[in-house]
Amino acid sequence: MTERFQATDLARAVEAGVLQPGQDRALLAFLRQQPAATGNLQLAHTAFYFGALLIMAAMGWLLNEAWLRVGDGALLLVASLYILFITLFALRLQRRAQPVAAGALAAVAVSIVPLAVFAVERLLGWWPLEDTQSNYHQYYTHVQGGWLLMEAATILAGLLMLRLVPYPFIVMPIAVALWFMSMDMSEWFFGSPFTWEQRREVSLWFGLATLLVFLVVDGRTRQDYAHWGYLAGLAAFWGGLTLVDNGSELGKAVYCLINLVLIAMAVLLRRPVFMVFGALGVATYLGYLAYEVFVDSLLFPVVLTLIGLGVIGLGLFYQKRRERLSQWMRGRLPGWVQVALPALRS
Known part of the structure; x- marks a missing residue:
């Protein structure tokens, strides 16, 4: 290996x-x-993650009313058995030197914890069953203070799982639970109803805080925990930023500038995920400009095609020169900033 x-x-x-x-x-x-890995190995990794996401969806988004009607005791039993057997399977795969598959399954086990806590709350009478938001799948779609215990248990379970199976993908369900917690706790601060504008603001600041945390973690652990942390932070930050209603041209230009900073961070940290979100943001802004200028023109699809080709060309340019670009940018920063930056990963 x-x-x-x-x-x-x-x-x-x-x-x-x-x-x-x-x-x-x-x-x-x-x-x-x-080469970092053979094509077959990369395909196997994709299968591991895809399979894990399917199970997460089945036990989360797609858990239907029929399952909720079997009773809270049966629901707790099913969730507990899922967590137990999936964790045991993950530990067995880890002993057999299959860290990616083990980590993917460990993350699945963590993602089922809120379902078990949901069933416990209903059994103990801690959950307002008459509430219209009492269905479990709405944990992923609604902001509500009642979810906090489920989120806290998920974070704790994720941290414990990292001790058993130290694989970075487990960071993802932890980060999602923290994101949900930031929304639910913010409802207490803002009051109810919690508007979409307030949700975007919380998402933006939570994403920024997550990026700063994993910027500190990056390069300081043997495992690359920052990879999934950056993805979660960027999804929250970029999503909140993109959904902000910038009515002025200056606001839209600032949006583009922030996305250019994300592209620069991709080069500086050698993290392609920053490039993906930054390029999407710049393309969104350029698409807006093209739509405003060429909306009634035959050149509109041509301009959008050129933008797409430009994004692809930017990716190719970065791929061929990422080493030199990273070193060039770091060499022009103050010494104390260079020391604070995480080590580059190959």
Whole structure:
């Protein structure tokens, strides 16, 4: 089984006398030229994540009224058995050196925890059954203070699961639960009804806070926990930012500028996920401009096509020169900023 190494790992090998000075750079250059994984392995990873998402959907969004009518005791039993057997299966896969599959299943087990807590609350009479928001699938669509216990239990379960199966994908259900918690707690602060404008604002600031947290975590753990943290933070931040009603041209230009900053962060941190969201934002702004200027013109589809080609070209440019671009940008930052930035991952 192969592992990826960072420049800092090889530098420590030089300090320990395992490698001669200069050999670390040559070895790192060689490793970066090698394919990260075979196509079959990448396809297998995609299957693991897709299967995990299917189970999450089945036990969350797609849990229908028929299951809720079987009784709270039966619902708790089913959820508990799911969590138990999926966790045991994940631990077995981990012992068999299948970390990706184990991590995907561990994340599934964590995602089922709110269902078990939901059933416990109903059994103990802690849940207002007459409430129109008492159906479990609305946990994913409605803001309500009654969900807080479910969210707190999910976060705790995720942290415990990371001790058993230390795989980064488990960060995703934790981040989602934190996002939901930020919404539900904000209802107490803003009061009810909790408007869409307030939700966008909370989502934006929560996403920004999440990005700052994982910027600190990035490069300081052996496992790449920041990968999924960045994705969750960007989804919340970019989604809230994009849904803000910028009526003025200045507001729309600032939106574009923020997305350009995200693209710069992708180069600086060598994190393609920033490039994806930033490029989508810039394309959205350019599409708005094109629509305003060429709305009644035969050139409208041509302009949109050129924008799409430009985004693809930007991706190709970054892919070929990401090493030089990252080092060039870092070299022009103050020394204290360079020290604070996370180490680059290959």
